[in-house]
């Protein structure tokens with residue numbers, strides 16, 4: 001970092017219009033307190049801010065509302081937190097089923113806005129406080145990913161500011177296009193390691209008029225797996241097929257159906273006939289589709305072929321028991337993407353053991369285990385968060401191209417990117 005007093009730095013960072021203040025303990029990211037916090041009001045101010053930060057070689061971490069700031073590995077350096085909450089605004093082209101929203105726009109506000117036009121961004125569950133940029137940067141994709149694809153498939157355009165302060169856009173209304181890169185796919189799930197997202201354009205869907213949730217408790221993983229296969233083979237066309245397996249109870253399968261009023265009961269009956277002792281509801285229970293466990297638990301992301309998803313859940317639970325702890329598992333059995341919560345109180349060696357055992361168990365069946373979020377006490381623990389990462393060479397090349405001085409959330413991503 002080129003030396004400058006905090007006052008001089010604040011002035012230089014704020015010259016483009018960002019509000020700048022000193023960092024406090026409340027701004028810390030995995031225990032690293034930033035020297036400064038800056039909130040740009042628009043893309044131009046964000047570009048000027050990052051250009052100044054680049055000049056002084058300050059390492060920046062983007063922050064929306066901070067609800068998922070503990071996801072990913074601790075940043076290696078954190079000199080500047082870029083607070084996105086002033087980057088708001090919604091431009092809704094209802095006739096085109098498209099919306100462009102500022103990165104700091106709360107998802108809840110976006111949802112309310114779209115609902116007034118009978119439309120939605122098919123992205124769930126909604127987390128209180130989560131912002132558009134934060135959701136995209138963490139790659140949030142809830143239960144309906146099964147029918148509508150993961151979040152990155154709903155992103156049709158994006159404006160980002162690179163580490164050197166150059167703004168670029170793809171899709172939608174283009175400021176400056178970047179040939180050769182699909183910005184939406186690169187930045188979704190990148191945890192802010194490749195650029196600061198300032199706005200996102202999404203594809204929307206009409207809100208379906210009718211909904212049914214058909215669920216049943218399964219005696220074991222084999223039955224759960226068989227039910228999943230039957231539901232997916234059926235003509236009921238579910239929007240989501242979820243697995244819920246609390247630490248202390250039996251597994252449940254939850255099948256979400258959406259569509260027009262005519263026909264939805266017949267589709268629900270068709271699913272119910274495939275399960276044992278099914279229950280049908282016309283609204284999902286509160287918190288439906290949320291991550292398993294408590295907010296501070298260590299969270300593992302598990303992927304597995306759909307044909308093995310329930311068995312993968314069983315294997316991860318067995319790995320936890322072998323380490324004298326437990327794991328609650330939940331997620332999309334129909335898309336093969338699950339999350340497992342290991343209690344925050346579990347000691348670091350046990351968590352490392354769960355991860356290693358689960359990876360061994362799943363490797364043969366084409367599954368993977370990564371550590372999405374660590375419990376607060378484990379931030380500095382010696383944990384192999386990513387395991388073997390396919391395409392790491394390519395990811396490193398992209399990081400070198402976009403952020404050669406490693407100034408954006410350094411160390412947060414796979415392989416220390």
Ligand SMILES: Cc1cc2nc3c(=O)[nH]c(=O)nc-3n(C[C@H](O)[C@H](O)[C@H](O)COP(=O)(O)OP(=O)(O)OC[C@H]3O[C@@H](n4cnc5c(N)ncnc54)[C@H](O)[C@@H]3O)c2cc1C
Pocket residue numbers: 061062063064065066067068069070071072084103104107124125126127129130131132133134135136137138139140141142191192193195196197198290291409
């Ligand atoms: C299936 C699923 C369920 C979830 N459920 C929960 C839940 O129950 N509770 C919960 O707390 N979270 C949950 N999350 C995560 C959370 O919902 C979202 O990621 C949240 O909306 C993040 O918003 P935020 O503004 O708080 O982001 P922040 O926490 O501020 O940031 C999150 C990450 O994104 C980066 N980032 C933020 N804004 C930008 C930007 N503009 N440009 C580049 N990078 C940026 C940050 O550096 C950080 O790495 C879930 C995620 C998934 C996948």
